[in-house]
Amino acid sequence: MNKLEDQMALISQIYLGGYPQVAPQQAESKPRRRRNKNKGGENNLSMTKKRKLSQEQVDLLEHHFGNEHKLESERKDRLASELGLDPRQVAVWFQNRRARWKNKKLEEGFSKLKSDHDEVVLEKCRLESEVTKLKEKLCEAKKEIQRLGERVDRGSSNSPSSSLTMEAMDTPFLGEFGLEGYDNVFYIAENSYNNIPGMEWMNMYM
DNA sequence: TGAGAAAGTTCATTACATCA
DNA sequence: CTGATGTAATGAACTTTCTC
DSSP: HHHHHHHHHHHHHHHHHHSSSSSSSHHHHHHOOOOOOOOOOOOGGHHOOOOOOHHHHHHHHHHHHHHHHHHOHHHHHHHHHHTTHHHHHHHHHHHHHHHHHHHHHHHHHHHHHHHHHHHHHHHHHHHHHHHHHHHHHHHHHHHHHHHHHHHHHHHHOOGGGGOOOTTTTTTTGGGGGOOTTOOGGGGSOOOGGGSSSOGGGGGGGG
């Protein structure tokens, strides 16, 4: 099982589809039994009383966790005697620490995805605004072509072949309007952006 | 090679300590 | 006192490893 993949899948699920109500594994299994609130009765209260670990203990545990997140039984026993703790406490501390580490990683992954998404949205806005500007320039170019055509037609109305149309124009002409390098734009048929992945929105401008 | 026991892990939750 | 938060501890389910 690839843990990182699972985490990223979970992040994607969280980010794209919201928090799942129930993990699939849990949804199919029996409901978990509630813990008994009376933790074994009064007689072992002192034994089960929760004890906060000292800063030195936590520091050493953190140090070992930094080296290796897994805890082999030999290391657990050694650490436990070194810290004056029950091996079970050391195991529990590592379990909880792994859970905290995992949550932190998930949060980091989520933040990264969110900032990537924000960046893409920003870039999309920028490109849309660029498209709008180019459309305006194109519109101006068409008007200019029409004006020139009418002027030529008036000058030699008896010569139909001299009529200046968009179809007859050489594309380098567009350079006058700052449209060099965009020649290919004019070879994409209107409404054909549906065929280009991610460019469907272009038809809004056509 | 399959079954099952033992020991480990994760996950969800509870209970307690602490602090504002 | 109270609610929020952090964390030690628990129990169930699941997984891995070992033995026969």
